[in-house]
Amino acid sequence: MRVGLDLEGFGGQMDLAFTGLLHTLRTGGPAWETVFGTPFWEYLAARPAMAASFDATMAAGTDYVIDAAAGYDWSGARHVVDVGGGTGALLAAVLETDPALRGTLVDLPDTVRRGREHLAARGLGDRCAFAGQSFFDPLPEGGDVYVLSSVLHDWADRDAARILGRCAEAAGAGGRVLILQQHGTEGGDRAEMDLRMLVLCGGRERGLDDYRALAAGAGLTVAAVRTTPLGQVAIDCAPVAG
Ligand SMILES: C[S@@+](CC[C@H](N)C(=O)[O-])C[C@H]1O[C@@H](n2cnc3c(N)ncnc32)[C@H](O)[C@@H]1O
Secondary structure, three states: OHHHHOOOOHHHHHHHHHHHHHHHHHHOOOOHHHHHOOOHHHHHHOOHHHHHHHHHHHOOOHHHHHHHHHOOOOOOOOEEEEEOOOOOHHHHHHHOOOOOOEEEEEEOHHHHHHHHHHHHHOOOHHHEEEEEOOOOOOOOOOOOEEEEEOOHHHOOHHHHHHHHHHHHHHHOOOOEEEEEEOOOOOOOHHHHHHHHHHHHHOOOOOOHHHHHHHHHHOOEEEEEEEEOOOOOEEEEEEEOOO
């Protein structure tokens, strides 16, 4: 938990954004940019040390990563593409479930650079490709599962739909898109995160019907929904037939 409690790192910065809560309540817009003067992702892009602290905070939930890797049946997959995969904590855990699996880590260039080091240190570098790019641009093709773990909740509907659309496009007729939601899709647990996403970056938590609608807009259908032992929801999306 240390990284999240570091007041000089992303943990402290994130909570300072709540001093602008009234702005969010009055306007529905993110407080972050009124408190810090720049939208969330631009702010991180301009501050490498804070971006590294953000990446470390995202990678800190090891239990959740192991839970997600173990709580899904990867046996049908040969190539997993983790989109917005941070520094590769989840991808590493997934690759470790099966020595025949290959992976691609997609994230912003600096984060992917840190991810490359992380995967190499775990002895997985030669089974992984790296794409330092925006997920709003066309994604690497050839994967059979495109994972979006805690990514869509950072974005309002229009942008979330664009990201999902890029995954569907790259997955093609034979691929799947797996949405992993750490905070479930209903109930009290997600309420705090719902507000947090709105305050930080204008995102939101979503229920299953919201995901079904987003998926349909990207030419996908929700084929299966599973809840992992720690309560993450795995929403397995397949292309709409025909
Ligand atoms: C909330 S984190 C989730 C990270 C990881 N998937 C996890 O489950 O911990 C969102 C990720 O999206 C990445 N991201 C934000 N904007 C992006 C963009 N335009 N293109 C690619 N990645 C982006 C961030 O760098 C970050 O790693």
